[in-house]
Amino acid sequence: MVRHRNLRRYLVGFDTSTLPQIFTDCLVIGGGVAGLRVALEVAEAGPDVRVTLATKTELLESNSYYAQGGIAAVTDPVEDSPEKHRADTLATACGLADEAIVEMVVGEGPDRIRDLIDWGTPFDRDGDALSLTREGGHSARRILHASGDSTGREISQTMAAQARVQSRIVLRERTYTIDLLTGDTGEVLGALLWTAATGLTVCWARFTVLASGGAGRLYRESTNPETATGDGMAIAYRAGAELEDLEFVQFHPTTLYIAGASRALISETVRGEGGRLLDRNGTRFMPEYHADAELAPRDVVSRAIVRQMAKTDSTNVYLDLRHLKAEHLYARFPFIRTICRDFDIDIARDLIPVRPAAHYTIGGVRVDGDGRTSLPRLYACGEVSCTRLHGANRLGSNSLLEGLVFGYRAGRRIVEQLAVGNGTSRPPRLQFTVAHSDRTVLDVDDVQNSLRAIMWRNVGIERDARHLAETEEIIEFWQSYVLDKEFADPRGWQLQNMLTLARLVARSANQRQESRGTHFRTDFPERDDAHWQHHIVRSVASASA
Structure with missing residues (x-):
């Protein structure tokens, strides 16, 4: 005892x-x-x-304010469904989630998104439709985002503004x-x-x-x-x-690693858009660890990075976006671009040094x-x-x-x-x-x-x-x-x-x-x-x- x-x-x-x-x-x-x-x-x-x-x-x-990736909810019933979101959540949870709670949250999620829209949250759009992306562990594009990679900031500012005017x-x-x-x-x-x-x-x-x-x-x-x-x-x-x-405790696989500097999150959405992980030798290693490679669940990717760092005797691995269109990256990830630019890293032309860090309790x-x-x-x-x-x-x-x-x-x-x-x-x-x-x-x-x-x-x-x-x-x-x-x-x-x-x-x-x-x-x-x-x-x- x-x-x-x-x-x-x-x-x-x-x-x-x-x-x-x-x-x-x-x-x-x-x-x-x-x-x-x-x-x-x-x-x-x-x-x-x-x-x-x-x-x-x-x-x-x-x-909440610093959340980059977005918020998951079923807003496209043609390409997605609550059943898919529920299944993805349960699969990631490894047998310890409460199925009734999962069903409740997934089912009520769209209503809470409508609240945010009614309050004025500026979610990104493709024309009149909400712009949706996919992240690791998700079987469909269901991630809403705002100002590219500043979703938490936009939601928090919108809700805080509502609170400040509420007498x-x-x-x-x-x-x-x-x-x-x-x-x-x-x-x-x-x-x-x-x-x-x-x-x-x-x-x-x-x-x-x-x-x-x-x-x-x-x-x-x-x-x-x-x-x-x-x-x-x-x-x-x-x-x-x-x-x-x-x-x-969840460890996020990719935070910007600059010795002596504070760790900055590099959103999972970057890998969802096609980012690849390379070791110090330039080898793409995630396919060796999981069939979903960079889109595997976070715990799998974090452990794989730690093990690859040990194998290659290095302090970090690299996120490679050089094969993606620069204009799209700059528009989609303005905040991450700014963070990296402070250290003379161009996200479209340079390898981004990353390593895992504690992220969520x-x-x-x-x-x-x-x-x-x-x-x-x-x-x-x-x-x-x-x-x-x-x-x-x-x-x-x-x-x-x-x-x-x-x-x-x-x-x-x-x-x-x-x-x-x-x-x-x-x-x-x-x-x-x-x-x-x-x-x-x-x-x-x-x-x-x-x-x-x-x-x-x-x-x-x-x-x-x-x-x-x-x-x-x-x-x-x-x-x-x-x-x-x-x-x-x-x-x-x-x-x-x-x-x-x-x-x-x-x-x-x-x-x-x-x-x-x-x-x-x-x-x-x-x-x-x-x-x-x-x-x-x-x-x-x-x-x-």
């Missing part, structure tokens, strides 16, 4: 009776497409409803959520917030929604913005919520089909949640769709609950004191960098028992010096969250003694349905937590 010996209920001491108070019907934590969709839906409940949307940094700083939504940017507040029965009463200007603030909410994104920044190599440190999963865990499938806070968690009055949607749509591996461009569908469904459920008066109660006085720690204070930045390095090295694309156990042991050591401290700013709280979540990820990866989807064990290289076709759930209350 593994327990966090230093894990306490709240990260800071407080007394709600002495702090500024906010009262709201619905508190949404996170401003990606999932959080915005919840907020917009709940705000339509009536003229008296109050929605508070709190974001860690600026409203648009999220994984019933109060935006609280640069607001860090430290912890969820819970009552004696475990129901979530709101959250403890912090801003640099006001310090601690109590937000009492009839319903709370976690939409704070994923945890890609647990890894040294990551496509995610700096905000993606898994805070929502960690605070839900401390509050007593169940987390699920944490061992499944498949596991998260366990929810049902309406985004309800295991805790009363707490919902979750988007990458912070685990909906069982993706199973053990996510089909490309399904994540924005998932965020929109679950954001809408969570919003509708909350509207129904508000209409019957649920969630109304007099807030109690909550107090918490943190005991003084005499342990040496470690350097926060150094521990964070070291954590990201060991997660990349030992809990990355390929894993084994020895390195996973070593990682758990090292993280437990860091926890003993960090989790008992009371920090006064987000740098410290974020590190505490990262350490909490990283150990859970490593523990789950060690527990699953098979290879499935994004989780590959070199010591258990085969899929084992007889013993492991089930989900690993973690919580502070469970014996395995």
Whole structure:
């Protein structure tokens, strides 16, 4: 039995009776497409409803904003069908997706696309028809995109504009959520917030929604913005919520690799348009690994790249677009063209150096089909949640769709609950004191960098028992010096969250003694349905937590 010996209920001491108070019907934590969709839906409940949307940094700083490839939905019933999209999703999920959830998301997807179009999202078109592309794992052209390779940015900006003019939504940017507040029965009463200007603030909410994104920044190599440190999963865990499938982390095969520079995503759509992967010797290697070559599922392509790098003793492979028309590439991928041009790389004439990086957190806070968690009055949607749509591996461009569908469904459920008066109660006085720690204070930045390095090295694309156990042991050591401290700013709280979540990820990866989807064990290289076709759930209350 593994327990966090230093894990306490709240990260800071407080007394709600002495702090500024906010009262709201619905508190949404996170401003990606999932959080915005919840907020917009709940705000339509009536003229008296109050929605508070709190974001860690600026409203648009999220994984949603940086999504390049597009959003998958069946909008061409002649060439495509919901049955095909469902089959593609299930095939990629490697036996762990919930078929009812897949059918629901695929079926409701076109309606959520219509919402975006009605709000003014400028999807690319071929004449009057939507322009559709194909990505790895998809059997048909069903990926909608906007401004070429800036789909997430266009969708996020469109939805943010709707939220900003909605008078019933109060935006609280640069607001860090430290912890969820819970009552004696475990129901979530709101959250403890912090801003640099006001310090601690109590937000009492009839319903709370976690939409704070994923945890890609647990890894040294990551496509995610700096905000993606898994805070929502960690605070839900401390509050007593169940987390699920944490061992499944998707690594994107192609990020621009320039030594010393931040990693930049090179969208999967580039390979969908005909891009080829070459090793340092100029050999196209993907046909050796999978019949679909560059259009194989992401986990297959990522492992193939890692193995080819090892074979050729190199730090990266190359994406080759030189056989494609330059005018088409420049028009289709303006953002990627700009990124590469900053490093004197012409995407139509030069090889693009790439390597895999952590991209998407498949596991998260366990929810049902309406985004309800295991805790009363707490919902979750988007990458912070685990909906069982993706199973053990996510089909490309399904994540924005998932965020929109679950954001809408969570919003509708909350509207129904508000209409019957649920969630109304007099807030109690909550107090918490943190005991003084005499342990040496470690350097926060150094521990964070070291954590990201060991997660990349030992809990990355390929894993084994020895390195996973070593990682758990090292993280437990860091926890003993960090989790008992009371920090006064987000740098410290974020590190505490990262350490909490990283150990859970490593523990789950060690527990699953098979290879499935994004989780590959070199010591258990085969899929084992007889013993492991089930989900690993973690919580502070469970014996395995």
